[in-house]
Structures are given as C-alpha cells and as structure tokens.
Amino acid sequence: MVLQLSEMTSQEKQLADLINRERIERGLQPLIIDSDLVKWSKIKSQDMVKNNYFAHEAPDYGKAAEMLRNAGVVFRYVGENLGKASTVTNVHNGFMKSSVHKAAILHKGYSHVGIGIFSKGPTIFVTEIFAAK
Numbered sequence: 001m002v003l004q005l006s007e008m009t010s011q012e013k014q015l016a017d018l019i020n021r022e023r024i025e026r027g028l029q030p031l032i033i034d035s036d037l038v039k040w041s042k043i044k045s046q047d048m049v050k051n052n053y054f055a056h057e058a059p060d061y062g063k064a065a066e067m068l069r070n071a072g073v074v075f076r077y078v079g080e081n082l083g084k085a086s087t088v089t090n091v092h093n094g095f096m097k098s099s100v101h102k103a104a105i106l107h108k109g110y111s112h113v114g115i116g117i118f119s120k121g122p123t124i125f126v127t128e129i130f131a132a133k
Contacts, residue, residue, distance in 0.1 A: 008038055011088050012115040015126065018092045019105055019113060026106060034131065036073045037114020040064075041127040045118035048082075048125050056080055064129055074133065075112075079104040081128040088117070091126045104130055 095101035
C-alpha cells in the first residue's frame with residue numbers, strides 16, 4: 001500500500017494523541033486532524049531534511065501561512081512548531097518545556113492540526129501546523 005501524503009504514520013498519530021491529551025487535561029477542545037495540514041506538514045519536514053535547513057521560513061515555500069495560501073488551503077490564522085529529536089516523546093516533551101511551543105499547542109483559537117515527521121538517520125524532523133478554521 002502506498003502512503004498518501006494526507007495519511008498519518010503511527011508516529012504522527014502518537015504525537016497528535018499527545019497534543020490532544022495536553023489540551024483535554026486543561027479543559028480545551030481536542031484538535032481535529034486536517035488532511036491538508038497533514039500533507040503540508042509532511043512536505044515541510046521532508047523539505048527541511050532534503051534541503052538541509054531547520055527554520056520556519058522554507059527557501060521554496062516561505063512561512064507556513066504563505067505555503068498554505070499558495071496551496072489553496074483556507075484558514076483564519078496558523079501557527080507552526082518545528083522540532084527534531086530521537087523520538088516522538090522527546091520532541092513533544094521539548095515542545096512542552098518551551099513557552100512558545102507550548103502556547104501553540106494550547107492555543108484556544110486553534111481548531112485543526114497537521115503533523116508531519118521525516119527521518120534522517122536516528123533523528124526525526126517534526127512539523128506541527130495549527131490552524132483556526
């Protein structure tokens with residue numbers, strides 16, 4: 001079976017579960033997995049590995065909002081977390097220890113999320129794109 005860009009891997013599902021667990025524990029609504037956001041999160045993670053960068057502004061795509069607008073994805077506003085580590089749990093724990101990343105995960109205005117993970121050796125590159133739709 002060929003994995004479609006909008007389908008999530010077990011690692012990506014695990015990270016979505018961790019995000020929603022954090023939100024539910026704080027009385028927030030869980031985020032809805034959005035296939036467009038999954039697709040573009042995967043593209044961003046893969047692009048970072050292939051083009052050897054780690055930044056919110058991609059050389060070919062720009063920032064997350066620009067990338068999504070150019071792809072025709074409709075949203076009110078977006079946010080993006082980028083991380084890299086050896087495991088999904090390590091990435092998530094790192095996000096939750098960072099006030100900026102944690103704020104994105106727990107932002108009350110976000111309704112949807114997409115997660116993309118791409119590996120380079122033992123390191124996973126993670127993109128989380130949050131959107132208010």
